[in-house]
Amino acid sequence: MxxxxxxxxxxxxxxxxxxxxxxxxxxxxxxxxxxxxxxIRTPIFEDTQLFVRGVGEETDVVSxxxxxxxxxARAQSEKAQSLTLRPENTAGVVxxxxxxxxxxxxxxxxxxxxxxxxxxxxxxRGRYRQFWQIGAEVLGPVPSGAESALxxxxxxxxxxxxxxxxxxxxxxxxxxxxxxxxxxxxxGSSTDRPRYINALKSALEPxxxxxxxxxxxxxxxxxxxxxxxxxxxxxxxxNNLPKIADFLDEASTEHFAQVRSVLDACGVPxxxxxxxxxxxxxxxxxxxxxxxxxxxxxxxxxxxxxxxxGLSEMLGGPKAxxxxxxxxxxxxxxxxxALAESSGNALNSDxxxxxxxxxxxxxxxxxxxxxxxxxxxxxxxxxxxxxFRLKKSFEFADTLAxxxxxxxxxxxxxGILTVKTFATGEQTKVPHADLAAALARS
Ligand code: AMP
Numbered sequence: 001m002x003x004x005x006x007x008x009x010x011x012x013x014x015x016x017x018x019x020x021x022x023x024x025x026x027x028x029x030x031x032x033x034x035x036x037x038x039x040i041r042t043p044i045f046e047d048t049q050l051f052v053r054g055v056g057e058e059t060d061v062v063s064x065x066x067x068x069x070x071x072x073a074r075a076q077s078e079k080a081q082s083l084t085l086r087p088e089n090t091a092g093v094v095x096x097x098x099x100x101x102x103x104x105x106x107x108x109x110x111x112x113x114x115x116x117x118x119x120x121x122x123x124x125r126g127r128y129r130q131f132w133q134i135g136a137e138v139l140g141p142v143p144s145g146a147e148s149a150l151x152x153x154x155x156x157x158x159x160x161x162x163x164x165x166x167x168x169x170x171x172x173x174x175x176x177x178x179x180x181x182x183x184x185x186x187x188g189s190s191t192d193r194p195r196y197i198n199a200l201k202s203a204l205e206p207x208x209x210x211x212x213x214x215x216x217x218x219x220x221x222x223x224x225x226x227x228x229x230x231x232x233x234x235x236x237x238x239n240n241l242p243k244i245a246d247f248l249d250e251a252s253t254e255h256f257a258q259v260r261s262v263l264d265a266c267g268v269p270x271x272x273x274x275x276x277x278x279x280x281x282x283x284x285x286x287x288x289x290x291x292x293x294x295x296x297x298x299x300x301x302x303x304x305x306x307x308x309x310g311l312s313e314m315l316g317g318p319k320a321x322x323x324x325x326x327x328x329x330x331x332x333x334x335x336x337x338a339l340a341e342s343s344g345n346a347l348n349s350d351x352x353x354x355x356x357x358x359x360x361x362x363x364x365x366x367x368x369x370x371x372x373x374x375x376x377x378x379x380x381x382x383x384x385x386x387x388f389r390l391k392k393s394f395e396f397a398d399t400l401a402x403x404x405x406x407x408x409x410x411x412x413x414x415g416i417l418t419v420k421t422f423a424t425g426e427q428t429k430v431p432h433a434d435l436a437a438a439l440a441r442s
Contacts (some may be wrong), residue, residue, distance in 0.1 A: 005060065006127060007122070007129070008123060008129070008201070009120075009123040009128050009129025009130065010128065010129055010130040011128065011130075011239065011294075012182065017333070018118065019350065019377060020121070020336060020337070020347055021056075021329070021428050022335060024134075024329065025042075025114055025134070025329075025337070027162065027165055027166055028112075028114065028134050028162060028327075029112075029114075029273065029353060031158060031161060031165065032112045032136065033152070035110070035158050036071070037110040037112040037136055039111070039112055039114075040093055040096060040111040040112070041113065041115070042086075042089065042092035042093060042096055043084060043086075043092070044086055044115070045084060045085050045097070045114075046083070046084060046086055046091070046092055047081065047083065048068050048082040048083060050065070050081075050084075050091050050092070050315070051086075051091055053314055053315060054090070054091030054095075054282060054311060054314060055087070056192040056281025056282065057089065058221060058222050058281065059118060059222075059281055060382050061087045061088065062087075064120070065120045065121055066083045066084050066085070066087055066118075066119070066120070067085040067087075067089060067118050067120060068082060068083070068150075069082070069083060069084075069174065070082055070083075071083045072127070074431055076318045082087050085118035086117055086118065086268075087117055087118060087119045087137055088133070088247050088275050088326060089113050089115065089117065089119055089326065090135070090137060090282070090308065090311070090324050090326070091315070092321070092384065093111055093137045093324070094137070094139070094308075094312055094315055094317065094322070095113075095315060097109060097139060097312065097320060098312060098315060098317030099317070102140075103140060103141045103312075103317075103318050103320050105143060106140075106403065107144055108139075108140040108144040108145060108146055108151075108327060109137070109138070109139055109140050110133070110136070110138050111138075111343065112135065112136050112294075113133075113134075113135055113136070114132070114133075114134045115130055115132065115134070116130050116131065116132055117130075117133050117326075118130055124299065125296075125297055125334070125394040126297065126299030126330065126331050126334055127299050128330060129329045130326075131328060132247050133326040133327060134326070134327045134332075135305075135324060135326035135327065136155070136324055136325060136326055137244075137322055137324035138154075138155060138318060138322055138323050138324065138326075139320050139321065140321075140322070141319065142316070142319060143189070144248065145437050146299055146321045146322055147309065147321040148256035149256075149262065149283055149286075150257050150262060151263035151323055152259045152307060152323050153258075153259050153263050153266065153268075153287075154262075155323055155324075155325060156182065156184075156259075156263060156288060157262075157263070157266045159182075159303065159325065159327075161236075162327075163290065163302075166332070166336065166337055167336070168180050168294075168323045168336070168339065170269060170331075171293075176293075177269075177293065178292070178293040178294045179292065179293075179294070180290050180291070180292045181269075181271060181290065181291050181292070182269065182270040182271065182288060182289075182290050183271055183272075183276050183288060183291065184260075184270045184271065184272055184273065184276070184286070184287075185244070185273050185274060185276035185277070185286075185287050185288070185349065186245070186248060186252060186253075186259075186285050186286055187244055187284065187285065187306070188244055188247060188248045188249070188252045188276075188278055188282055188288070188311050189248075189249065189251070189252050189284055189285065189309070190284060190309075191249065192244070192247050192248050192249055192252055193244075193284070195216070196242070196244050196247040197224060197246050199242045199247065200223040200226070200241060201219070203241050203242050204219040204226065204241070205218065205219075207237055210237060210268050211226070211229070211231075211234050211237060211238075212229065212231040212233070212234055214229065215229050215231075215238075219346060222241075222266055224277045224430045225240070225277075226238060227275040227276075227277050228275075228277070239275075240273070242275040244274060244277070249338050256285065256286065259286055259316070259330075260425060268372060270288075274355065276289060278304055278306060282308040282310070282314065283306040283307065283308055284307050284308060284309045285306070285307040285309065286306055286307045287305075287306035287307070288302075288305055288306060289301050289303070289304040290304075291304075292300045292331075293336045294335045294338040294342070295334045295335050295337060295338025295339070296331055296334055296335060296338075299331065300326060301328070301331070301333065302327060302331050303326060303327035304325065304326065305323070305324050305325025305329060306323065306325075307321070307322070307323040307324070307326075307418055308321075309322070310321055314325055320428065325328070328438065343431075351400060351401050351402050352380040352381060352382050352400050352401040352402070353380050353381060353401065353402060353403065353439050354374065354379060354380075354381050354382075354403045354404070354405050354439045355381070355382050355383075355384060355393075355401035355403070355404045356370055356371050356374075356381060356382070356383045356384065356395035356404075356405045356406070356407060357384040357388070357390070357393035357394075357397060357404055357405065357406050357407065358383075358384060358385070358407045358408075359390070359406065359408035359409070360386045360408070361386035361387060362386065363407050363408065363409070363412060364386045366412045367383050367384070367386070368383055370405070370435075371383045374435070374439065377399025377436040377440075378440075381401075382397075382401060384396060384397070392407075393406075398422050401422075401441055402421065402423065403419055403421050403422065404419070404420050404422070405417055405418070405419050405435070405439075406418040406419075406420070415431060415432040415433075416430070416432070417429070417430050417431075417432060418430075419435070419438060
């Protein structure tokens with residue numbers, strides 16, 4: 001019989017790598033708590049219309065990449081419904097904000113999520129069909145201050161702090177610019193954008209014949225997407241197209257200037273990228289992306305986000321301006337692994353405090369009782385099995401733990417245990433009463 005495998009573009013995450021995932025998530029949770037965010041967990045599948053209306057029908061995510069199915073009616077009274085595995089989490093969070101009338105509190109809502117998302121993309125390093133995002137949204141009614149440039153700057157400063165605390169260096173000459181970099185732009189308000197799109201369309205009209213086939217199509221269907229083109233021959237033409245900065249109205253220009261001045265005051269470095277328009281239709285004003293050149297190859301975007309002042313209304317809700325981001329957790333992990341490899345610092349090197357080796361079947365019960373006692377004292381412990389030879393016990397113990405505790409007939413009757421520390425090779429006799437303290441020493 002042929003063996004079954006994980007579906008293309010999905011993968012199993014196994015120990016010890018999962019310890020790194022847990023460390024990343026614990027760091028993110030601790031930072032979210034410090035910045036006043038609470039956790040939201042929305043369903044993994046939603047009504048397809050949520051993404052069609054929220055993300056935009058013309059986007060690649062909605063037009064090509066969604067896992068959508070017709071959910072059969074189970075009873076005559078039920079209607080069949082089109083459902084979709086969530087390709088991103090912002091639309092779900094805003095739906096929940098509307099559904100639970102969170103805006104009625106009048107307070108700013110600061111929500112974070114951690115979970116899998118699904119897109120039918122062509123799998124490659126750093127791009128999967130099931131991938132994890134760590135994201136957050138700040139939204140609320142206008143009087144809560146949700147529209148303030150301070151909120152944009154706070155979110156960006158929090159992200160810089162997160163990457164710093166995870167140990168990803170900032171890009172500098174010293175690291176050959178492989179560290180993280182923040183790219184920033186403003187795509188203007190919902191009135192600025194149509195004016196810009198028209199200007200872009202007119203500018204593209206005489207030029208598009210010289211661009212790649214994809215851009216020729218985009219010039220007609222979604223001209224903003226031309227700015228995302230990576231084809232080398234197209235770059236010069238695209239760099240000379242009109243820039244959105246020249247189409248921002250006074251309010252958007254002022255908002256963007258405020259975001260930058262708060263970032264300058266907080267010491268968060270950024271690079272203005274006039275071509276950063278991002279793939280989802282709901283963005284207004286501030287858009288951003290953090291990249292890292294460590295371990296990611298062409299998929300170098302670690303995270304992305306922006307402001308979405310009209311999204312709640314697009315979903316039938318009240319006015320609720322907001323800003324959010326999503327970090328590609330898979331890519332964060334790849335970056336941390338690459339950094340550890342290049343610096344020679346081992347990841348996942350945490351060993352257990354002790355391995356208990358009973359010398360015969362007769363000591364199995366005493367070994368498990370001792371393990372229970374040490375675990376209750378907060379130590380991490382693995383237990384061998386009495387039928388193992390001493391050599392096999394030592395081999396196992398050496399890969400798993402910092403110390404081995406030998407438990408033979410004598411040790412059980414005298415209560416004096418033999419402990420060997422692998423790093424030093426030192427072997428000592430330790431009374432049972434002192435064992436937990438001795439094993440806790442580094
Ligand atoms: P987006 O939701 O498209 O704004 O993406 C936000 C972040 O999610 C990106 O910067 C990536 O780090 C990550 N991401 C998006 N799509 C994928 C994917 N197919 N596989 C892995 N990570 C992804």
